[in-house]
Amino acid sequence: MKSIKLKLIFNFSILIVLSTVTIGVAATVIASNSLTKEAKSALTTMANQGATVTESRMNTQKRTLETLVQLEEIQSMDMEIQKPILQNQLEASGFTDIGVMNMNGKVFYSNGLMLQLSENDPARKALEGKEDAFNFAFNEQSRKVDLMYAAPILKDGKVLGALVGRRDGNSLSEITDDMGYGKKGTTFIINSSGTVIASRDRELVLSQYNPIKGVEKDPGLTSEANLYKKILEQKSGILEFSSGKVREFFGFTPIPGTEWIIIFTASEDEVLASIPVLRNTSISIVAIILLISVILAYIIGNSIANPIVKAVKHVKEMADLDITRDIHKNQLKRKDEIGDLSRALQNIIDNLRMIIKEVRESSEQVAAASEELTATSEQSSTAVEEVTKTVAEIANGAMEQALNTEEGAKKADLLGESIHSNLTYVNELNQASDQVSHAVSEGLEEIENLFRKTEENNKANKQIYDVILKTNDSSLKIGEASDVINSIAEQTNLLSLNAAIEAARAGDAGKGFAVVAEEIRKLAEQSATSSKIIGEMVAELCGNSENAVQTMERVSVLVNEQTQSVIHSKDKYMLIDEASGKVSETADRLSVSGEEMDKMKNEILFTMQNLTAIAQANSASTEETSAAMEEQAASIEEIADASDGLAGLAQNLYTVISRFKI
The missing domain is CATH 1.10.287.950 (Methyl-accepting chemotaxis protein)
Known part of the structure; x- marks a missing residue:
């Protein structure tokens, strides 16, 4: 390029492009980091709120049982007396069935069914006078899940037994159905062993999905199993997980009064969904700035190059021994190097x-x-x-x-x-x-x-x-x-x-x-x-x-x-x-x-x-x-x-x- 004007336009354009691209990349990185940080913060907040909502709904259902155990009929521990009361309250309580558990762990439901709970069943905690007695049970034969609540029946401070309410296990998943980050984000709950007990994907619940246990059969679940282990260890926090080209953020926190952990996920693509828009906007801005800079460079180049061209013309005339013309007054009045x-x-x-x-x-x-x-x-x-x-x-x-x-x-x-x-x-x-x-x-x-x-x-x-x-x-x-x-x-x-x-x-x-x-x-x-x-x-x-x-x-x-x-x-x-x-x-x-x-x-x-x-x-x-x-x-x-x-x-x-x- 022999023209100073073209050099100025080219150099200005390169400078502007580099500056705007640098600013755009920096803005994208900063925005990405900010969005990621914001997403993590949002996941943490949502996990805390989800745990609170889950706890609140479970407490609401527990309070129905706690109200019933205050009745003398229930405290009588006479099934003949208890059964009409339970049947009357069954429809209003939202439970699928309500029963009374004796001190041996046998549960007598109002529909006449009897269920013996195992020694390790969490519902048996109610026999110890604990109020956080509940269990999430899976029936392999019917492939159904039940959510059991238990409230101790006390009289004069003595535990006589426990009132057990059984609900459809999907009710827990219905709570998580209303939660989630964005459109692609999922929410699920795992128990203390890492088994999924609530999720939008009901198949995960019905299949008792647990990568910690499944890794023994499928080594491909190793990274996910490690993730679940970290969640169980940390109880609360934010973790990142990559599966192939998909990268996700996991925000989790324990549900108070339980050993369960509610987990919120967010896809990086969705978290950073605004980045392409920002990038496209930056590209548009760069194009506009480049166009403006080229115009400005052209104007500036003219203001610099034209006097130089005129000076070169004068010098050529001087080289041809022609010194009849004077330099234009406007050029002589300039205060810059061109004027000098x-x-x-x-x-x-x-x-x-x-x-x-x-x-x-x-x-x-x-x-x-x-x-x-x-x-x-x-x-x-x-x-x-x-x-x-x-x-x-x-x-x-x-x-x-x-x-x-x-x-x-x-x-x-x-x-x-x-x-x-x-x-x-x-x-x-x-x-x-x-x-x-x-x-x-x-x-x-x-x-x-x-x-x-x-x-x-x-x-x-x-x-x-x-x-x-x-x-x-x-x-x-x-x-x-x-x-x-x-x-x-x-x-x-x-x-x-x-x-x-x-x-x-x-x-x-x-x-x-x-x-x-x-x-x-x-x-x-x-x-x-x-x-x-x-x-x-x-x-x-x-x-x-x-x-x-x-x-x-x-x-x-x-x-x-x-x-x-x-x-x-x-x-x-x-x-x-x-x-x-x-x-x-x-x-x-x-x-x-x-x-x-x-x-x-x-x-x-x-x-x-x-x-x-x-x-x-x-x-x-x-x-x-x-x-x-x-x-x-x-x-x-x-x-x-x-x-x-x-x-x-x-x-x-x-x-x-x-x-x-x-």
Whole structure:
């Protein structure tokens, strides 16, 4: 049974059936015991009442004799006198015959019959003055029973004889005929030896039925003989007797004034006759209760199962990523476990909606940040390309500067030769002076060109320096964007963790969302990893930018020094030009000037060497700057790729979140 409703109906029905059957069985057992106890009590009461009634009727008959013995005619002990009296009283007394018994035990009846009583005949007790003298006699020849009463005839306290009244023995059975328990119950009287002397079944009386004696011939009477023995031993009480499938109760008590015992029987079937009715009634009640319980179980099952079915429907909708519907207000207002479940599901729905909105906003922010990062990377790439071009121009200028410096060194060598020639060939001074003047003019032009190139180089270095600073600022912005992405990834991870916790609280109902929460957590971790890689690249880019800035600062210093050297060279050339103009005028001072010019030549050579070293350093710096720019370009490309990947992750995250219906 997969339905909770059916389980409730089945379990309630089983419980009710077991309870009612148990109660019915217990009631039946209790009722059976009560009826049995009541029957035993009733048998005891009836036995006592039967004994009393029997005694009363026997006493009534005895009182007739006791009245007659008070007559003087009876006390005369003269049969001739007694006989008319007895005959007159015979019809009124109800006796079949009345006689007088002498002291020898002979009874002379009014009809002329004479009967000798045996020594053990109970009727002879009257000769002893006892009032309980009576006997139940069976005539085997006539198969009749007689009930004999005897009353002592006293005169002056002396027993003269006894008046004997004989009645039909069936009169005793007629007393028991009016008694009995129910319809099947019997009543009978047994004497002191266990012989039946009164019963509805006259055959038992006529056959002198006595199982105690009959067991000798019929062993099948053993159990009944034992019963009669117990009755004779106990005199009064209740006994149970089973014969085959029949079970009977025997209630018995002695009849006062006799040695007889009156016995009442009751069949267990009759005693417990109301039990089947009770059982049938119980079955009917069980059926009615079962029907009512099934209806109640159905109603209760509906009240329990329907909210659960609705909750399961909500959970299935949540598993299908549909959280547009709220739990019904009636379910939320319940104070039981169903209400707790409904409120928990509503909390999950509310939390999911909040989480999905936050994750959706975060994914949009991540996508926007990744787009900004991509744009920044493109700008940085463009700036790096411009810096690379500028560095290439600086490298070309440095190479040209090196060539010019070498050429200046050669010119300085020529100047030295000219100075030596001037010293050697004074006569050719004017010619040499013209050559020097011409060379100085060319040197000034070269210096002027070098000065312009130096200024251009200085401007280019300034541009490179500004571009590198902008690149460094862009790298810092990229780092800030990476930090924002990392923060968003951490928040996304926390949100996915909260979603997983809420899904775990929902148990099996939240398993579907737990999978989605796990995917969100993985995307958040990938975002964090990508952000970390971007951060490392940005840090490396910042480091390279700082190195480039430091290098450009050194290049700027060198360029300034180069500019000063060019200015100084220009001044020297001006001095040379000025000196060559005065050559003709200062011919006599030519030797001194020659020495000074030789010194100047050495200084120029030294300066040219410095310029050569500076040019080489500028060339090396530009190469380093170019390499740094290439590394920076590669880093920016990696950042751009990572930004594209981050944008893809953000798009995937947005796609996953978009599957939810809120």
